[in-house]
Amino acid sequence: MHGLTFDIAHMLAGSLVLVSFMQLYQDRLYALLNIFALHALVLAASVGWQAFIQDAPHLYVTALIALVFKAIIIPMALHRIVVKLGIHREIETVVGVGPTMLLGMGLVALSMVVMLRVTADADPLAREDLAFALAVVLLGLLMMVTRRNAVSQVVGFMSLENGLVLAATGAKGMPLVVEISVAFSVLIAFIVIGIFLFRIRERFDTVDVQALDRFRGERR
Amino acid sequence: MALIHDLLFQGAEMLLVLLLAPLLTGFVRKVKARLLRRQGPPLIQPYRDLIRLLRKDVVLAENASWLFRVIPYIVFAGTWVAASLVPTFRSGLLFSWSADLIAIIALLGSARFFLALAGLDVGTSFGGIGSSREVMIASLAEPAMLMIVFTLALIAGSTQLSSMAAFMVSGEAGLRVSLGLALLALIMVAIAENARIPVDNPATHLELTMVHEAMVLEYSGRHLALIDLASELKLLLYVSVIACLFTPWGIAPPSAGASAIGIGVASYVIKLAVGGTLLGLFETAIAKMRVFRVPAFLGVALMFGLLGTLLLFVSRSL
Amino acid sequence: MMVVYSLYGVAALLAMAPIAIVLGASPHRAGVATSFVYGGSLIVTLTLATIALLSLSQYSSSVSIVTLPIGLPWLGAHFRIDALAAFFLLVVNLGGAAASLFALGYGQHEHSPQRVLPFYPVYLAAMNLVVMADDAFSFLLSWEFMSLSSWALVIAHHRVNENVKAGYIYLLMAGFGTLALLLGFGLLAGSDGNYAFDAIRTSHSSAALAALVLILALIGAGSKAGVVPLHAWLPLAHPAAPSHVSALMSGVMTKVAVYGFIRIAFDLLGTPDWWWSMVVLSVGGITAVMGVLYALMQHDLKRLLAYHTVENIGIIFIGLGLSLAFKAHGMPVAAALALTAGLFHVFNHSIFKSLLFFGAGAVLNATGERDMEHLGGLIHRMPQTAFAFLVGCVAISALPPLNGFVSEWLTFQAILLSPQLPSWGLKFLVPAVGGLLALSAALAAACFVKAFGVSFLGRPRTPAAAKARETDSNSLAAMFFLAALCLVAGILPGIFLDALAPVGKALVGMSMPHQAGLQWLTIVPVAESRSSYNGLLVFIFVVLSGSIAAFAIHRLASDKLRRAPAWDCGYPDPSPATQYTASSFAQPIRRVYGTSVFRACEIGEMPPPGATAPARLTVQMHDLIWDILYKPIAVGIGYATEKLNVLQFLTIRRYLTLVFTALVLLLLVLAIWP
């Protein structure tokens, strides 16, 4: 029995990493948004599973938030933003997709190495989960720094945060998980609104580059 | 009693150098004239000049300051005191320990300092030439002299002229390379300090070449007399320093009878004569050099001095 | 007990600052504030000087110590007056008193007193505190505080851009020096931080450590004292301040720096290996010669004086280096002689350098000129100032019978003892250093012939110089007081040497033979057969023979005197412009030394025959030390800032990349961590 629960949890977490990779792979915005929805979905599933095996009912709330807010609302909002602001449909990358994937591999390996140094007596479930969570977090960051579109960066941030939630839920009996996920949802809402308010068409870059050159006393 | 006795000798010494100084100058001139097949002025000509100058009244430039009038006395007094501190015919004079060789050189330095100021006081261009060249020469001559003092002091273990002379006459020093170098350097410095050929020509008033004369250009009458006397004293001083350090024979010890002192005086006069003759020979033999060759000339002296000091350690580690 | 009284004095000085601020706030009460501050500091410094003198005289009985509950907690502020401190307190407060007296007159002409008055007493207090401090913290605190207050005084005339720049460089160098000293004390105190000097004295440091600390002390104290090549700030900052402050900085603060070096090198440190003394010696020699050569090339009177401070610091350090060498070889007598020579020169230099700066200040006041090329003939307009200045010139040129000569003579005597040193390096180095010393002395004489001759003698070169007026009585009083001290210290050195005996005993365990007993007040460094000097006798001797000659001539020969136009080989030259200027006076020496040291080159433009254009002679000189040492640093920092400045203008994504990279790097570190 325990073996099965472990395997399922493991599988879900692993698939989250996989989805992160799929995100890295995308070069169309809409596709990216869809993949992110999938990401959130998988997260919801794994959180739900954790709730089940730890029989911690409050985790279901987190799962629900993940499902409704991240898998449905946010992607739709972003969709609308893309339409409204007429953002290019394809994603400008700093590093090509191939190298990005390789970097991603490296990061996953790194997170494995780091985590496997954890002594095994801390229960394996947590250990594996953490390894995957770390991988997701790093991949999210990688996405933020290698994609130029504001939208894709938001997506990156959100998948990073999914990793956090995964870790938090994986940590058996951790308090405040729900609060934290709420807090983060607020944070993301802020970001999305911010993008909408500031009319950040293409990238975060534009804002401050222009500001630097036009407004600041710090002109070179 | 002893004190009076010593004072007596000190006074005698002072008078002696004062009297002999013009004579030495006259003698050198005579020698040079003879070497040039000229009759030359009589030996006592310098005395006559001095007396004549003293009798004339002073013609002072309009904007000459009080300093300008005081300086001749300072220069004369400084040089005279310095000269009378050198043991000539009798070592261990009363005041000889009141200033060692370094102090004597410094005394001459003060005299030069004021003389250079005098050159600048009236505010003429020639005075400026003289002073600036004089201090340039001095800035090389003084270190050279100090190096020589080092060499000798390290050999004799003292900077006190009397004890140095005593050491030399005792023959412990022996014959050394350092001593030779020091002697050479000392002679070169002496020539430069006394404004003799080849560094300077005391007999010229050709503005581009003169150094010492340019400084004292504005002086006249008794002031000029004092300054001339001072320079004559300086020449005597250097000759007698060389004599007392390198040919210390015949200098009477402090506890000496009349005969010894007589010998001392006689030998001293002879030394002066020899020194004067050699100087005359040297001066007639070579020509004056350009002003900006002088640094090279004195640099050689400096090198000799330094070399002498360093060679000491090699020849005998003290 | 003494130290408590001194601390009261310091407190009084500190208390003056706020009062000065209040008084100086309203312009019409500036005069009151000025006389209050300077009068007050005059009184206090005189008191402190007497205290110092007393404690120096009765030193052998007791060292007075006090600990205040301030400063570092768990340590407190230790203050202590021993022989060394007492001597330097004397120097500081003597200079301070003279400066205050001078400023009583001079300060009245200050046009922005509210920028000078509050800082002046604080500055004096800080210098006193440095000398009294007996633990690392109080020492460095007072040390840096001294720099800070003097910085405020340097930029008192802040509307002149050069002054602010000078202050900037000064502050940087001061910070540099302080940090060097801080590192040194860090080594001495160890990681558990026993900063009290007593603790440091008792804990014996290894030779290597001692050497390192010695070098740090040389850098730290040397940069404040103006040791070449750390002197760059000095000729900029000292002239920038008001003249009485310049006098304090040059005459007194550099001595406080020397004190710092002595305190560390002789008192706190175990004796380092002999060859470190070679560093000090060669630095001293180079400093002496470089300083005077720089000075010869100047025609700004105050800057010339500042460069001479560098020279004299070099001479002092030669003495100290010799003393270290002798000490390292266990020759206490010789060490005592060298140390005494150095300390006596400290005293002398503080006297005549203050005197000279006062003179320069008086001239600046009377003519508004610091550039010698615009002066001349002042001896007619301000004879008393001229006389005092002349005394200073003779003294600093190391000419008998004044005091400068005595201390240099003693240094020479110490040098003559060098053959007894066992180590060959020193055997060869010391005579060479002696040569440098002699060279610097001769050049100094040349330089002051120029300084005095060009600015006081000759004919006025500008209307300002022609209309100069004699300065006020207070300033004159200060100058003549110092001039008298120069003479006294010159003809009665024995007294001063005996006063210095306890210092030598305390630091090198020995002191020079007692001088007072000798007949005719002669001084004998080692033995009468070796060498002896009697300034008094020489002085009397010269004066007597001079006056006898004058009397005799005026009585027997003529005493008539006619005024006539200058003869000058028959060239009539109406214009004062034909006089020798400072730069033309220095030209032969510049040709001899400058070509190599400053890359000096003269470019003469002759107009073609018949052309009416004037011929020009331009002299180009490079300050090699500045070019080699300081410029690259400035350029390097400029370059680094240029490059790093890019980081202000990145995009958010790039900043995130920085964070990301940092994270990955740290994780990698974890991954490969054993």
Place this chain on the structure above:
Amino acid sequence: MIDALSGVLIVPAVAAALLAALPNYRVTARLNVLAALLTFSTAVSLFFVQSESGPYLLVDDLNKVFIVLTTFVGFTTSAFSASYISHEIEIGRLTPTYVRFYHAMYQVLMFAMNLALVANNIGLMWVAIELATLTTVLMVGIYRTHEALEAAWKYFILGSVGIALALFGTILVYMAARPVIGEGASAMVWSVLITRAAQFDPALLNVAFVFLLLGYGTKVGLAPLHAWLPDAHAEGPTPISAVLSGLLLNVALYALLRFKMLLALNPAALAPGPLMVTLGLISCVFAAFMLYRRRDIKRMFAYSSIEHMGIIVFAFGMGGALANFAGLLHMTMHSLTKSAIFFAVGHIAQVKGTQKIADIGGLTVTNPVLGWGLVLGVVAIAGLPPLGIFMSEFLVVSSTFVREPWLVIILVFGILVGLGGMFLRLNTIAFGEPRGPTAPAEASYLPMFAHLAIVATAGIYLPPALVTGFENVARLLG
């Protein structure tokens, strides 16, 4: 029950609600000061009224120091902000509505920071710090100028990432603690963690510390995570710049120190010292160089804050009784001095109507009090005696030089370069020919000179009580 401990939370919370409700900005300004004063007095009472720590709130020597410092600077800053804001309204840079919002936010910020300091639960602490971040983001953007919004945005993004990293670290700590302490909230409680830290899994702790270091280090403003700091300081209202430099950085640092203590207790874990020392040195030297080409006066002092944070982190990273003491002292002195400087700068910017250094000159002539105040502040921040920072820098350098000569030489180099950059600008700002408008300033000098007076006193005399307190903390930090 309401003891002093919960008092420092309740007062600001209530005040915030009130301020949000009240319309009149003059009243709110006064109320703001009052509330801050009240908070401060409650905090002080912590020393006298013994209040015990529960599962959520904690009080020990360490956070007492921080709380008192925070509330004090919060109080003085509110006093300064009263006069500052009134001027802002006169010139119409702010509307009363925004001022209302501003005051409310100010108290929320106070609440958040106090919460972060007294929180006994690492999760709670994290939440508090995030709250503080969000409030400051809003206040930085309050001028609604393009630069302000841009700065706020940058701050927001970088801050969120930092927060995320910190959270991950927190989770890891929990994971490490759980096997030892058991599931549930108690595995996140300080007072429990600290007792059992020795048995935690070292590897997990290491990873946790890396994330916490970067996460909270972003808030501390350590290079290369500093990017948000200069702009946030430069574009926000000056009181907020003062609070940011003076307080928020400290709060983040406090969190960092807590976790450092945790790691220090676990012998098998990697020593946190070297990491902190490295980041500290990088920040110190980097910021020192960045001082040179600054043209905006507030941005320059923001960089100096980075430099000093670097020095402080270096000191704590080196560890040891003396170094820790020095670090605490330096932190306190820096908070006071830097906020005083920002008070001065705020009024200067108002008098001159600009923050461009090029347009400000000769202040000691035109506005002597402000000018000399600024000079004094810069002298203090540059570590010149007889002011407090000299003492702390003395202790840092001299106590660590024997242990790590080369590192200390780097540090000293950074300090020296920083001194140069600071005074290079000060020369033109305070001295030389006056530039810009020369109207006399209507300003409240009291807060500024109060701070400077404290700093000056501390430079030569530290009250024994304070010393013992600091020594206890230094011992706690190990």
